[in-house]
Amino acid sequence: MRVQETYPLTMGQLSMWSALAVRPPEQLWESNQELAWSVPPGTTVEQVRYVLTALAVRHESLRTVYLPADDPGGVRQVVLPDPVVRFAEESVREPFDLPREPAWRAWFDGPDAAPPRVHLTIHHIAADGAAARILESDFHRLLRGDPLDDAPTPREVADRQRGDAFQNRLTAAGDYRRRTVEAAPRTPVTRGPQVRACAHTGIPYGTACRAAQRLQVTPPNLLLAVYARALAATTGAADQLLWQLAANRLDRGVRHLVSSLTQWVPLLVRRGPDEALPAVAREVNVAAMRALRHGVYDPFAGPRQDFDHGGYFTFVPPPAGPDPVPSEVLPRRVEWLSPRAHSGASFYLMVRAYPHIQLHLRTMRDGYGRGEADRFLTTMTDLLLHAVREPA
Structure with a gap:
């Protein structure tokens, strides 16, 4: 043509x-x-x-x-x-x-x-x-x-992204990304066999939303805080480099655009494994919102994305106009899944929010088998259950 x-x-x-x-x-x-x-x-x-x-x-x-x-x-x-x-x-x-x-x-x-x-x-x-x-x-x-x-x-x-009015935003986003990654601790990672699992927490989305409201954070950032807290608890490392998937659809002109706008944006959480979740949640909520302001950047203007450095996180929200949200907490269970995609992040958690919270974990790191994956998912589920059961 x-x-x-x-x-x-x-x-x-x-x-x-x-x-x-x-x-x-x-x-x-x-x-x-x-x-x-x-x-x-x-x-x-x-x-x-x-x-x-x-x-x-x-x-x-x-x-x-x-x-x-x-x-x-x-x-x-x-x-x-x-x-x-x-x-x-x-x-x-x-x-x-x-x-x-x-x-x-x-x-x-x-x-x-x-x-x-x-x-x-x-x-x-x-x-x-x-x-x-x-x-x-x-x-x-x-x-x-x-x-x-x-x-x-x-x-x-x-x-628009290449226009003069956008250049300061791109520069600031690139600087933020570079500084955050450089400040994060680095642990050598060797890729190993893939382990995939889904933790069915049994926690209704509405229950998680009420817990987030009580803690004065957004539901995605509550899950991100629990993720950080579970990583700290299972690794013993106080500082965690997290990568969240920025939708980059806050501007009215792109909300209905069919294209690829998402980019990985980092944040650094400095909280020990014994820190109380409310304090971690408040810190993560502020850090995540600051990070999302830098979600649009030129990926070729700095170091190439390292998918073995840090833990990756995606929150999948409920659909538009969902059915009534259930309120009953169901029994938890872990479902082991077959390997699929081997590219991208070697430690990746995707949270499906509706109707109950599901934690989809994929790891491809040497020494991280089913036992370690089960421990992480159990820790994260326990932390989330404790958060939603806290009295108002």
Whole structure:
């Protein structure tokens, strides 16, 4: 297809590109996301194709390819003028050829499935977690024929991030990131076999929210504080370098953008293993909010991200318009999971908040097997249970 112009990437897209640049070929698929959207009974294949095409017309990231450069930071994006809908079922392990094809594909179970679903595989450089939810919402609105406002574009955001008004922000974020990492203690890490587990804490999201309110912190930062406290308790180290995933969607102009905006931002927690949780939570709440102000940075302007330094953390919030939140605390249990993605952080905790708190742990550090993972998850669950059971 005819290419008219190329554009720079957003800082979030660049962060994803920098991570891809050091992966071996067999790990390139690991940034693929699997999505499944329910559709009303009777929806036809033709309707699904039409709406997916309209979705690609609406959101430029679904019509974008990425052109490498000799300087990795000089990669460019090209927005194709016409939508290309790859309507075929393929394994999530099939990587995308980013310079040659838009980074998504879709297929439909068919109207006779129960329930009928549209399935998507989409690369994280085209849509982060928040963008995936925007795509789902827009898909259903287009299917109903609802009117939609114009969608923001990644190239507009990329241009703003390179404008004079944004440069002080990028410089401050880079300085903050460098100072925080340099101040953190460094323990040599050797990668080992992967251990994955999910701790079903049984704690309802609403109960955790009330505990956070009592401690005057946000629910994500309560979980982040418990994470820091559990790391201190299980390692005996007072200082913990934590990396939280910054959504970078506070600005009104990017809240409905379909692209990759997320970046890892560090904070340093200096609290011993015997510190009371309320004190740790207050410190973490302030430090996390300060860190998020520096969530947009140029990943090629400083040292490359070291995924073996520190503990990584992601908070997955409840869906928009969720069902009523349960109040009963359920019995806890730990579920052991099969290995999956081997790229990225070697110690990574993802918290799914709704309807009950789940702690998804992945570790790839030598000497950290099931016993150590179970101890960490048990410690974190105990700390969280104690926090939610404290009297008001």
